[in-house]
Amino acid sequence: MIDLIEMGKKAQSASFDLGQLGTNEKNNALLKMADSLIANTKNIIIENKKDIENAKNNGIAKAMIDRLMLDEDRILGMAEGLRQVVALPDPIGRIDRGWTTTAGLDIVQERVPLGVIGMIYEARPNVTVDAAGLCFKAGNAVILRGGKEAINSNIVLADTLRNALKEIGITENAVQLVSDTSHEIANEMMQLTDYIDVLIPRGSGKFIKMVVNKAKVPIIETGAGNCHIYVDKDADLDKALPIIINAKVQRPSVCNAAEKVVLHKDIAEKFLPKLYQALKDNNVQVRGDERAVKIVSDIIPATEDDWYTEYNDYIIAVKVVDNLDEAIKHINKYNTKHSESIITENYAASRQFMKQIDAAVVYANASTRFTDGNEFGFGAEIGISTQKLHARGPMGANELTTTKYLVQGDGQIRE
Template sequence: MTNLTKTNLIEMGQNAQKAEFQLSQLGTVEKNRALNKMADDLEKNAETILNANQTDLENAKQNGMAKAMQDRLLLDNDRIKGMANGLREIADLEDPIGKVDRGWTTEDDLDIIQTRVPLGVIGIIFEARPNVTVDAAGLCFKAGNAAFLRGGKEAINSNIALANTLRKSLAESKIDKNSVQLLEDTSHEVAQEMMELSDYLDVLIPRGSGKFIKMVVNKAKVPIIETGAGNCHIYVDEFADFDKANKIILNAKVQRPSVCNAVEKIVVNEKIAPDFLPKLAEELRANHVEIRGDETVQQIVKDVIPATEDDWYTEYNDYIIAIKVVKDIDEAIAHINKYNTKHSESIITENYHNGKQFQKQIDAAVVYINASTRFTDGNKFGFGAEIGISTQKLHARGPMGAGELTTTKYLVDGDGQIRV
């Protein structure tokens, strides 16, 4: 691991810009060949990567990291294979660069085409999820962007092993290895300096907890695409199928509680609450989920922890869930729009009109009817992987694949025209 100075960071920024120029000139065949080689090399170097990850896991346990967060950090052969397959899927995707959005001829006989081009150098600053190193590098590369990565100290050994593998693959493919760079200095001071590299980074994408993302947004001088914080809700409507609702809620909460698309809050219509909540509570507790609830929930289910106002805002990332009872769908929508983080929300209902009202009126990047919020994922959406889940409204919203890592350029052809 390296202690960096401001001069080192500037050199890395300059190297990234040089690499990005080469990347922007590569054809689809060259990029796809390199992506497939990166995938193969990840699997070939699995032992080295897993040894590095084991060091991170041992450090995490010694430092008292929560088990749910250790799951984010963990790599195994299946997860390495999954990352490699993600790169192969990215290679199989349509190349977004050069895609024409629209074209027309003006009254001055100028032919104008709006086409897709890379964003440039993309900085990604993230917490203890080493898979982000590979996903981000692969998506940036497919869209012709250089990736400037800074992971958390918890995953530094894993990230170094992964980044070194990718950089070696690039060099062996005769492509500038600085297309992917990792900050090995995980100090807060260097992170702050990275966030100020506006002369070299075209955009900065933070991935992590809501608190972490807010910190980056408040401190960065580089333009931000805000991602990730997931205070996700599932509303169980009066017309819900109970078995369907229980299955979806358990999946959304228990499968991977540490991720941003896990459900954190359940909102239940008062007409079904007395019949629905006891069985749900039984199944949640059987899966070691702590239940917090409002006064109505406390009356229906024994030994529920009273929910506070802070609970409604909190993204737990743990085996904890809070439940609210409402009188109707309008109150449910108002409650969710007040407390959510604009990530993913779901309604469980067999009523077509209620489902469509929920989708229309909920303010979030992804709104489901009768499905788990866990599907909000670039891979599940068919993007191969994702750079993050954008929860803002400018440029991109929702799972961000390679196509979302582009901007546009206008190409104008004339024949001697001048403006009069």
């Protein structure tokens, strides 16, 4: 039986030890973890195949199985992500600002670890490595609780990282995995306020909402991605088509995949038939509003629920609007504050869109698939925050820190 309180105590002790490590010690440990992943590739793939087979037997969608799958390239990618984290500046000890008060007190605001971070996530085994690496770089211990779909993969990945730390004399309790995937254990973890400083859920919008509603531990909300691409009347349509196909088709199950396309009426008649055919050729089901269906009769009529839905599948919905203002209003109503993109050659239109869209990341003439810690140069990410407090957008090591004030006096007392 899992004793979460005991795990919490071990994590707190480990977080204190990590806070005493220097940058070189942390970086050497991360390199050791990366090398250990590569060395253990064969065993990781064997365990991952068990999860894949179970997923197929349980009828899990093809797009979701893609999120679950690990091969040599993806393991290499996880290891490279850790090496990129090594190359990042160490956020711990960085001075954000400093000043001297009228009383002669010297004050500096310094970056420090959050402490113990809890991760509750679904069928993404790469999260096990990304979270462990980023938390470690920022001096935090982490308690990981993945979904049952990836349990065999998560166990072997966590054991690989823990053994790497142990081999070089650093506490393996910096990384702990909750092997019990029951809802009861997840609920208990959400209440562990005495031991976990911050809880970060990753998964579907429904899953994240459940964690937010149940948890007593402070939450950084991440992940749900009902992402839109708006094609303006002044768009270069030769750019628009490959951007949309990339954003929808490359990995449809991830949170930065495009779920909706919004078209200006002036280009809809010309562009939508080409877009529909390209999506159909990539096995994407297209739904749309009345105006879209009038242009392409094979498009399936969309319901009101469609506009709110993050499909995580080969499905996309199309909306035709009269102007940029209507596009912005529609997107702000239905989006999840994740990533939105405008395709246009009109600079004023792109500036208005980027200023008025309420989302963590807003693009002009680029795929939403770039919303990713690795693509942003963070080495990896622990999640993509869709809230506004503490962190927003892809979260790297810097977002896993807080600050404290260090005040140096010389006998001052307050009058």
